[in-house]
Amino acid sequence: MMEHINWIHNIPFFSIFLAMLSGILTALVKNGKTAYKIHMGMVLVVCIMSGLLLVSLSAKNEMFTFMMGHFPAPWGNELRAGPLEALMATTFSVVMLLTVSGGSQFIFKDVVEEKQSLYFIMLNALFGAMLALVYTNDIFTAYVFIEINTIASCALIMAKGTPQSMVGTTHYLVISLLGSGLFLLGVCILYSITGHLLFPQMQEGILELIKTEAYRMPLLVVTGFMFIGIAIKSALFPFHSMLPGAYQAAIPTSSGILSGLVLKSYIILGIKLIYCVFSAQVMHTLKITEVLFAFGLAGMVMGSVYAMKERKMKRMLAYSSVAQIGYIYMGIGMASPVGMTAACFHILAHAVTKTLLFICCGSFVEDSDGKEKIYHMRGVALRNPLAGIGYTIGALSMIGIPLLAGFISKIYFATASVYSSGKMAAVLIVLGVSMVLNALYFLPSVIAIWTPVKGEEKKPAVTNSPAFATSIVGFIILNLILGICYRPITHIIQTSIELLAQ
Amino acid sequence: MKDKKSFWEHLKAWVDGEEVILNADKYIATRTPKESLNWHKFFSVQNVKENKRNYAVLSVGITALFIGIMLSVVDALPEFGSPYNPSNNEVMVRYLEKGIEETGAVNFVAGMILDYRAFDTFGEANVLFLAVMCVVLLLKKDKKNYSAKEEQENQEDDFFDTNEKRPILQIGAKMLAPMVILYGIYVVLNGHLSPGGGFSGGSIIGAGLILYASAYGQKKMQTFFTFKTFTKICAGGLLTYCACKSYSFFTGANHVGYEIPKGIPGNILSAGFILPLNICVGLIVACTMYGFYALFTKGDI
Numbered sequence: 001m002m003e004h005i006n007w008i009h010n011i012p013f014f015s016i017f018l019a020m021l022s023g024i025l026t027a028l029v030k031n032g033k034t035a036y037k038i039h040m041g042m043v044l045v046v047c048i049m050s051g052l053l054l055v056s057l058s059a060k061n062e063m064f065t066f067m068m069g070h071f072p073a074p075w076g077n078e079l080r081a082g083p084l085e086a087l088m089a090t091t092f093s094v095v096m097l098l099t100v101s102g103g104s105q106f107i108f109k110d111v112v113e114e115k116q117s118l119y120f121i122m123l124n125a126l127f128g129a130m131l132a133l134v135y136t137n138d139i140f141t142a143y144v145f146i147e148i149n150t151i152a153s154c155a156l157i158m159a160k161g162t163p164q165s166m167v168g169t170t171h172y173l174v175i176s177l178l179g180s181g182l183f184l185l186g187v188c189i190l191y192s193i194t195g196h197l198l199f200p201q202m203q204e205g206i207l208e209l210i211k212t213e214a215y216r217m218p219l220l221v222v223t224g225f226m227f228i229g230i231a232i233k234s235a236l237f238p239f240h241s242m243l244p245g246a247y248q249a250a251i252p253t254s255s256g257i258l259s260g261l262v263l264k265s266y267i268i269l270g271i272k273l274i275y276c277v278f279s280a281q282v283m284h285t286l287k288i289t290e291v292l293f294a295f296g297l298a299g300m301v302m303g304s305v306y307a308m309k310e311r312k313m314k315r316m317l318a319y320s321s322v323a324q325i326g327y328i329y330m331g332i333g334m335a336s337p338v339g340m341t342a343a344c345f346h347i348l349a350h351a352v353t354k355t356l357l358f359i360c361c362g363s364f365v366e367d368s369d370g371k372e373k374i375y376h377m378r379g380v381a382l383r384n385p386l387a388g389i390g391y392t393i394g395a396l397s398m399i400g401i402p403l404l405a406g407f408i409s410k411i412y413f414a415t416a417s418v419y420s421s422g423k424m425a426a427v428l429i430v431l432g433v434s435m436v437l438n439a440l441y442f443l444p445s446v447i448a449i450w451t452p453v454k455g456e457e458k459k460p461a462v463t464n465s466p467a468f469a470t471s472i473v474g475f476i477i478l479n480l481i482l483g484i485c486y487r488p489i490t491h492i493i494q495t496s497i498e499l500l501a502q
Numbered sequence: 503m504k505d506k507k508s509f510w511e512h513l514k515a516w517v518d519g520e521e522v523i524l525n526a527d528k529y530i531a532t533r534t535p536k537e538s539l540n541w542h543k544f545f546s547v548q549n550v551k552e553n554k555r556n557y558a559v560l561s562v563g564i565t566a567l568f569i570g571i572m573l574s575v576v577d578a579l580p581e582f583g584s585p586y587n588p589s590n591n592e593v594m595v596r597y598l599e600k601g602i603e604e605t606g607a608v609n610f611v612a613g614m615i616l617d618y619r620a621f622d623t624f625g626e627a628n629v630l631f632l633a634v635m636c637v638v639l640l641l642k643k644d645k646k647n648y649s650a651k652e653e654q655e656n657q658e659d660d661f662f663d664t665n666e667k668r669p670i671l672q673i674g675a676k677m678l679a680p681m682v683i684l685y686g687i688y689v690v691l692n693g694h695l696s697p698g699g700g701f702s703g704g705s706i707i708g709a710g711l712i713l714y715a716s717a718y719g720q721k722k723m724q725t726f727f728t729f730k731t732f733t734k735i736c737a738g739g740l741l742t743y744c745a746c747k748s749y750s751f752f753t754g755a756n757h758v759g760y761e762i763p764k765g766i767p768g769n770i771l772s773a774g775f776i777l778p779l780n781i782c783v784g785l786i787v788a789c790t791m792y793g794f795y796a797l798f799t800k801g802d803i
Binding site for chain 1: 571572574575578579580587588589590591592593596597604617618619620621622624625626628629631632633635636638639640642644645646647733734736737740741744748750751752753754755756758
């Protein structure tokens, strides 16, 4: 009876439930260390399962839907997994594993001891919600897990318990809720004009509406609402104001996860909406892609300009995230499969790089007595060379130096611009400007951390914990893998985007 | 001022356009630089925020624009309750026609949220759980967020709770709270038979607990409802939900296992997993409601 079960197809369901289950179990655990072990074990298992799923799906180049319960598609919930989803889930779990192991020292230092297990509940739930956003095939499920994502990310920011983190959390919460609210309005209106909540049925409904020209105005508004909602959630340029305060006040581990993964989970949901609900052609007719493209370009430049003005390292990194999100939206806005491939690759590259930068930055802050300005961090890399190397590699990758992940995504963006008529000049010019700006704010900080302070007695070298060292080395290796052996990954992304667009 | 200019100075003056004006040097020396409007500053967020009227006009304008868009969308939406609406499709027909047969629940809503679309409800139950855990993380007393002054205030509150005579409230609560809680339990247990269910029944139970706590003080509540019980009930409820639904999703998706007996629709023991799931959701909601109250008033459960 059990032999005809396709275990591979159960992986998305297992991953989500395992993450949520360990979140619930952690509530019964009082000790932070035990909670940490449960979390790491869970992420490791999910990582292995997602890897298996990725290997199996990309070998067969197939996608499947998984029925959540006894009832088929338009009546019950559904999950959907293809190579893209599996790739994202694998990357998320690897990055999560490395970030939490590297950042565990900050968690145990900054969070009050009796509340450490609560922090891990939130981490587990956040991970489960991100997986659900990646795998979902149902717009209401997406909304529910967006809620979980929002609550858990706010908890991660406020876990430090300082007044700044409260202010940061409040700001983050208000803007996030605006995004969720717009998304929910979108879901409601879309349901009332199509009558469905599952992606494929909704897509049929929308294509029918486009053909009959019925409900033209609600459809336009709803598309706008959904994508503005997702843009607010993922901090696209004019909606980025909550990032710097929140990331500065949070524990570096939280900042890394929020910037590297949480923002990306919303973007992946957006990509799935584009292909599976609205379909690329409708997006093009409604000119939504053009709007995303314009905001993406603006974000690329403005994020970097803001970052140049910052003197505090974490705020600088937060603004740099704004610029990088701009890159991703530019790729989406090109409205071509090539542009989308570049955007997806940049999601991976940024996830791997920005978390590394935040973890290293957290360690710098700790080594320079809690001071956050780059000025006070002079010479800190000489005392902690490993974190210094990590930061340097991350910065170079963000600038786009060959052999590193950031270079590949930039070259793909440039290539993609050739295929989108009328946008080539804009893309190439803004890409060039933005890269120069990136270099203008990242290089000074790199130079600062490697320059010794004159006339000051030498402070002792910092010893890193093995977990931190492994995490930094792991991130650097991931960065090099994405920068050198990128072919198979872009191949997977390309084929899976073709699958999505069918 | 020098009479003789060097070639370089001449060139500079020519480039600046000063040679053409008579007595240019004198003019330049006396004129005050014209105040130019700093466009960057003018439109900066700081300036808009400082100038309250701009801010108000801008926010009212944006809000009005949004209200306008929303109203026009509502106007263009399908008419409420019309039989030709897009939402009046095969999905709803099956929920209504086959709902009792397929889920065993007479209450269609319970069948929908706890059987057809149980994954969403699992998410919602987790939302509640996480929300209350978030409040615990924020407000539960610890050495960072709790000062000696607050401790003193809390002790004074406790003193009044134990010593103050509030006969009307206390007798009222003593009589009402059990009935409220009993009614909540009824709503939860009959969730699959009549309107109601875990969410509404749970909030009624929670209201009963809050009534009791506000009349007799938290000390008395802690004799039977501590933080430990609270986490155990919440986690237990969610674990049961998780286990039931994992089983149901796994067997459903892979077409294995035996059907959960649905019983006779209308009986109290019917509708498969819906009754236990309703109980789980009810427990979680009741704990969440009371947890919010306790944490916001005393910072502890």
